Amino acid sequence: MDRIGVSFLDPLDDYELVHRIGCGTYGDVFKARNIRTSELAAIKIVKLDPGDDITSIQQEITMMKECKHKNIVAYFGSYHRNTKLWICMEYCGGGSLQDIYHVTGPLKEKQIAYVCRETLQVRIFLCERQLVAVAS
Numbered sequence: 001m002d003r004i005g006v007s008f009l010d011p012l013d014d015y016e017l018v019h020r021i022g023c024g025t026y027g028d029v030f031k032a033r034n035i036r037t038s039e040l041a042a043i044k045i046v047k048l049d050p051g052d053d054i055t056s057i058q059q060e061i062t063m064m065k066e067c068k069h070k071n072i073v074a075y076f077g078s079y080h081r082n083t084k085l086w087i088c089m090e091y092c093g094g095g096s097l098q099d100i101y102h103v104t105g106p107l108k109e110k111q112i113a114y115v116c117r118e119t120l121q122v123r124i125f126l127c128e129r130q131l132v133a134v135a136s
């Protein structure tokens with residue numbers, strides 16, 4: 001964990017948890033607030049047991065750290081404390097496309113075009129990065 005810049009300090013010195021937002025493959029995600037700056041964050045808390053294979057979670061952290069793009073959730077930092085890994089990132093309060101669909105129904109063609117363009121910008125960014133990695 002040291003290798004990828006994970007802190008061993010207490011995350012609760014930096015963040016207060018607001019409430020649980022959801023859960024994914026690795027654990028629960030909380031809305032949180034940076035105590036010093038008041039900036040909102042989303043924090044994924046992963047329970048680590050001795051002997052767990054942490055390769056894929058390390059890859060997720062490394063990937064987030066490297067991907068700095070306006071359309072990719074920004075990485076704020078990670079903490080490893082008392083068998084839990086806290087991954088802190090930009091909070092996206094607008095909900096998912098599925099959430100929007102449930103509220104407003106199917107997107108209009110112009111809205112779909114917008115989402116496709118923004119998503120493709122990320123795709124191009126990621127492809128370019130891969131090409132740089134291959135060449136160097």
Ligand SMILES: Nc1ncnc2c1ncn2[C@@H]1O[C@H](COP(=O)(O)OP(=O)(O)OP(=O)(O)O)[C@@H](O)[C@H]1O
Pocket residue numbers: 021022023024025026027028029042044073089090091092093
């Ligand atoms: N940066 C974020 N801002 C706001 N909500 C988030 C953020 N990241 C995750 N969430 C919420 O937490 C839920 C779980 O996210 P998580 O990334 O753990 O899993 P997932 O992407 O849904 O699935 P998987 O773990 O299989 O990739 C999401 O469905 C979403 O509701």
